[in-house]
Amino acid sequence: MTTSLPDVDVPVVDLDPYDEAVLADPRGFQETLREAGPLVWLSRYEVYAAGRYDEVRAGLANHRDLVSGYGVGITDRRKEKVFRTPSLLIEADPPDHTPRRALMDALLSARALRHLRDEFARIADGLVDELLDRGEVDAVADVAETYPLRVFPEVIGLSHEVRPHLLTYGNVVFNAGGPPNAVLTRAMSAPGAEAALAAIADQTRREHIAPGGIGAAIWEAVDRGELPEDEAPLLVRSLLTAGVDTTVAAIAATLHCLAAAPDQWALVRADPRRARFAFEEAIRHESPVQTFYRTAVRDVPFGDAVLPADGRVYLSLGAANHDPRRFPDPDRFDLERSMSGHVGFGMGVHQCVGQHFGRLEGEALLGALARRVERLEPAGPPVRRLNNTLRAWGSIPLRLTAA
Structure with missing residues (x-):
């Protein structure tokens, strides 16, 4: 354990947010973080931390003083x-970040995706048919x-060869947001992990992307001179x-909460x-993405404390x-609350x-x-899937009763 002290006078919290018990149930750690102060020192990792709504929201929005590129x-x-x-998106800062983000916002805006609504609903209806035929399902896998x-x-226009690798790839990438602990080691040594990383690197190249999709539109930006060629596969x-x-985690969280x-x-x-x-x-209640880090390029106020320049x-x-302070009775899953402004x-x-x-996916499914299932009931104990960045489920047994 480190004995390093912070550069400014803030409360010291000697807890490990990456301890497996905390990853499984972070609420106690998060309450300690919030109540200790607007800014604290996590002595285990020699970084500052914030857990109160106002400071976290302001910190996420302040890209000029708190950069992501490090x-x-x-x-x-x-x-x-x-x-x-x-x-190239979440670990880059303006001005480099701006044209890439503008391209992606144009391709992934609510208006640009609106034409997918009917097809997404049709596929969702087909899946519900399958689920009702079975009665008992796993809300995660099924x-x-x-x-x-x-x-x-x-x-996106991904080939069929790469699709089996997507979940394995994401599990490794999100775990890499934490320290080199046992959770990351298990993800990187899991069967198929090495193959998944190689397959994603290969199958996001131009020759493997089908025409007409979002992936092809990214490569078309290269042809227009709006994007360097080496950045296209990284954006895909x-x-x-x-x-x-993140969508898998959010859908599973919603089904568990309901x-x-x-x-x-x-x-x-x-x-x-x-x-x-x-x-x-459910995004607010479960927060599938649990944390992001930022680095201060100058002194930044956090409530009545100050994050010093160069502090992470x-x-x-x-x-x-x-x-x-922001969400009354926050542990209650409540569809009638005002959930605007959550930072999920x-x-x-x-x-x-x-x-x-x-x-769009969550609403369609x-x-x-909702139109076809009368009762949505637990059919066994759920199991968490530990991840250094995501709050996810490994299994949620459910019983579905047709309307």
């Missing part, structure tokens, strides 16, 4: 190497993983984590348009989304580029379930 995971890229290539993998690769790769793993709260499922059943609110509240800060999205998708110029895609 790494949004625990590793400071100025001092250490990591095995993965930095994301629903949350199955549905995105049916709709997402087709829209960025979509894979933004559009698969199964545990039959009164809230009844609200969705009564008006399937509430599916979008259920998905949004762990911004806890999960803690902020459960801050009772981040905030500012680095807000999740795939959020509209994820919302949950709406189909």
Whole structure:
């Protein structure tokens, strides 16, 4: 354990956010973080941390003073190497970040994706048919993983060869946001992990991307001179984590929350348009992406404290989304609360580029379930899937009763 002290006078928290017990249930750690102060020192990793809503939201939005280019995971890229290539979207800062983000925003805006709504609904209805035939299902493997993998690769234009590797790839990448602990080691040594990394690197090249999809549109930007050729596969790769793993985690979280709260499922059943609110509240309640790091380029106020220049800060999205200062009774999953302003998708110029895609998937799938499923009930104990960055489920047994 380090004995290093912070450069400024802030409370010291000697807890490990990457301890496996904390990854499984972070609420206690997050409460300690919030209540210790607006800015604290995480002595285990010699970084600052913030868990209160106001400070986390402001920190995420302040891209001028708190940069992402030195790494949004625990590793400071100025001092250490990591095995993965930095994301051109979430680990880049303006002005380099701006044209890339503008391109992706144009391709992934709610308006640009609107034409997919009917097809997504049709595929969701087909999946619900299959689920009702079985009665008892795993909300993770049979629903949350199955549905995105049916709709997402087709829209991007990914080959069939790469699709089996997507979840394995994302698990490694998101785990790499934490320290080199046992959780990361298990992810990197899992069967197929090495093959997944190689397959994604290969299959995001131009010759493997089908025409007519979002991936092809990225490569067309190269032809127009708007994007360097070496950046195109990296941008396609960025979509894979933004559009698969986080959506899988969010759909699983929503189903778990609704199964545990039959009164809230009844609200969705009564008006399937509430599916979008259920998905949004689950993003707040579960915070599939738990944290991002930022690095200060100058002294930055955090409440009544100051993050010193060159300080790195762990911004806890999960803690902020459960801050009772912003969300009354935050541990309750409540579709009738005002959930606007949650930070589950981040905030500012680095807000999740795939959020509209994820919302479209969540709304289509949950709406189909609401129209066809009378009761959504637990059929066994759920099991967490530990990840250094994501809050995810490994298994959620459910029993579905047709309407």
